[in-house]
Amino acid sequence: MRRRAFVRSGVIASAGVLSGCRTALERTNTASPRRVDLTPVDVSFDRIIRTTVGLRPYRESGFVVRGESLGDKLLIHNYGHGGAGMSLSWGTAHLAADIAVTRTERRAAVIGCGVAGLTTARVLQRRGFDVTIYAKALPPDTTSNMSWAAFTPMSGLISFDRRTQEWDAQFQKAVQIAYRELQLLAGRGLGVSWVSEYSPTDNVVAVGAGGALEAGRGESERTVPLLPASVTVGRSVLQPGEHPFATRYARRRPSLRFDPTIYLDTLMRDVLLFGGRIVVRTFAIPADLLALEEPVIVNCTGLGAHQLFGDTELVPIKGQLVVLVPQPEIDYIVGGMLPRTDGIVLGHTMERNVWTLDVNESERTRVVDQAIRLFGSMQRFSGAGEVAAVPDATPAVESFFDRES
Numbered sequence: 001m002r003r004r005a006f007v008r009s010g011v012i013a014s015a016g017v018l019s020g021c022r023t024a025l026e027r028t029n030t031a032s033p034r035r036v037d038l039t040p041v042d043v044s045f046d047r048i049i050r051t052t053v054g055l056r057p058y059r060e061s062g063f064v065v066r067g068e069s070l071g072d073k074l075l076i077h078n079y080g081h082g083g084a085g086m087s088l089s090w091g092t093a094h095l096a097a098d099i100a101v102t103r104t105e106r107r108a109a110v111i112g113c114g115v116a117g118l119t120t121a122r123v124l125q126r127r128g129f130d131v132t133i134y135a136k137a138l139p140p141d142t143t144s145n146m147s148w149a150a151f152t153p154m155s156g157l158i159s160f161d162r163r164t165q166e167w168d169a170q171f172q173k174a175v176q177i178a179y180r181e182l183q184l185l186a187g188r189g190l191g192v193s194w195v196s197e198y199s200p201t202d203n204v205v206a207v208g209a210g211g212a213l214e215a216g217r218g219e220s221e222r223t224v225p226l227l228p229a230s231v232t233v234g235r236s237v238l239q240p241g242e243h244p245f246a247t248r249y250a251r252r253r254p255s256l257r258f259d260p261t262i263y264l265d266t267l268m269r270d271v272l273l274f275g276g277r278i279v280v281r282t283f284a285i286p287a288d289l290l291a292l293e294e295p296v297i298v299n300c301t302g303l304g305a306h307q308l309f310g311d312t313e314l315v316p317i318k319g320q321l322v323v324l325v326p327q328p329e330i331d332y333i334v335g336g337m338l339p340r341t342d343g344i345v346l347g348h349t350m351e352r353n354v355w356t357l358d359v360n361e362s363e364r365t366r367v368v369d370q371a372i373r374l375f376g377s378m379q380r381f382s383g384a385g386e387v388a389a390v391p392d393a394t395p396a397v398e399s400f401f402d403r404e405s
């Protein structure tokens with residue numbers, strides 16, 4: 001009730017103050033029931049609580065899930081998830097487990113304790129395996145902990161001209177399994193939750209029945225869609241006046257989001273609860289794995305597979321996150337900002353084939369400056385019921401819809 005009166009008084013005030021300014025009027029002279037009011041994030045350099053760096057494990061031809069023999073053992077690879085490992089890991093874990101059950105023995109070693117290793121361990125346990133995880137580093141010291149982290153199943157995942165029918169089929173199976181598994185975890189305090197993601201844009205090209213198609217998608221993706229429709233539900237386009245951004249439209253979609261620390265700790269706890277063991281151990285060469293007693297070994301070493309298995313196609317895409325003081329009142333994603341319990345996380349950076357974990361100061365400045373512009377340009381209503389001025393300049397807001405993390 002109070003909010004409605006507030007908005008109405010804002011419209012009356014703005015009509016007088018801003019007459020002649022068509023863009024501002026369009027934004028304020030609306031009574032759309034779809035209107036979304038969002039609290040802007042408080043961004044400034046003195047609110048930064050940490051800056052983190054992680055190396056996404058990227059392969060031009062996409063993740064690897066396949067089995068091979070190693071001596072008398074079955075070695076299954078499950079690595080190379082690029083910027084999509086948090087999103088896809090349950091799915092590729094199931095693909096790996098499908099291979100594991102071809103052996104009669106039910107003891108497995110999982111190498112790696114990031115999100116790929118942990119979910120693989122859980123799926124193997126569900127299928128009756130006695131599982132031990134061996135890893136050089138455990139959460140919170142894995143790449144998975146450095147993730148942004150939302151459901152971005154195609155982010156930094158594959159070079160589209162390297163797609164094959166076999167890989168597409170694996171991906172489509174994996175993404176649907178993962179989407180279902182994550183839905184079952186959401187909202188239970190396990191580090192997975194639903195949130196609305198906005199993508200401000202001036203370039204909506206078509207709005208379909210089930211949502212919107214957007215400009216800016218890759219040609220090959222448009223020609224041969226990779227993402228199944230079942231994981232893109234709930235999309236819509238907000239019209240001028242229905243959203244607070246300085247662009248004409250805003251795309252909106254429901255997204256799954258992770259709190260990596262909570263999520264990975266939950267997975268570790270579950271592995272242990274179901275009788276698994278976690279051992280800190282480093283393997284230098286494949287022959288080191290022969291010393292393990294388990295007949296089935298799953299390689300979930302992420303970027304570590306470059307050195308351990310000599311996969312030179314596997315390269316890092318360095319990603320840096322700037323984390324601001326948490327703001328519990330912020331509950332939406334936009335322009336690389338993702339709110340989590342451990343802070344307001346600002347991405348994205350993508351530096352291909354860069355192996356250093358050093359903070360890139362100029363990227364840090366760029367990301368924070370961009371966020372200051374974005375949130376400074378959001379339309380808001382003051383306590384007196386007046387509309388804040390909308391800056392003339394439309395900020396260039398990068399769209400990371402689907403592709404990026």
Ligand SMILES: Cc1cc2nc3c(=O)[nH]c(=O)nc-3n(C[C@H](O)[C@H](O)[C@H](O)COP(=O)(O)OP(=O)(O)OC[C@H]3O[C@@H](n4cnc5c(N)ncnc54)[C@H](O)[C@@H]3O)c2cc1C
Pocket residue numbers: 053054055056057079080081082083084085086087088111112113114115116117134135136137138142143144145146147148149150151152153155281282283284300301302303304305308318319320321347404405
């Ligand atoms: C900045 C950033 C943002 C991201 N955002 C998203 C996002 O929004 N959504 C999303 O889905 N994904 C995102 N990702 C990608 C995601 O984090 C990765 O795809 C995922 O973490 C890969 O998981 P993993 O388990 O394969 O690798 P890791 O987490 O790196 O785990 C590898 C494990 O293997 C172990 N290991 C490696 N080598 C050896 C060895 N020789 N011997 C023993 N153990 C070994 C390591 O110690 C570790 O335990 C992001 C990544 C970054 C860096």
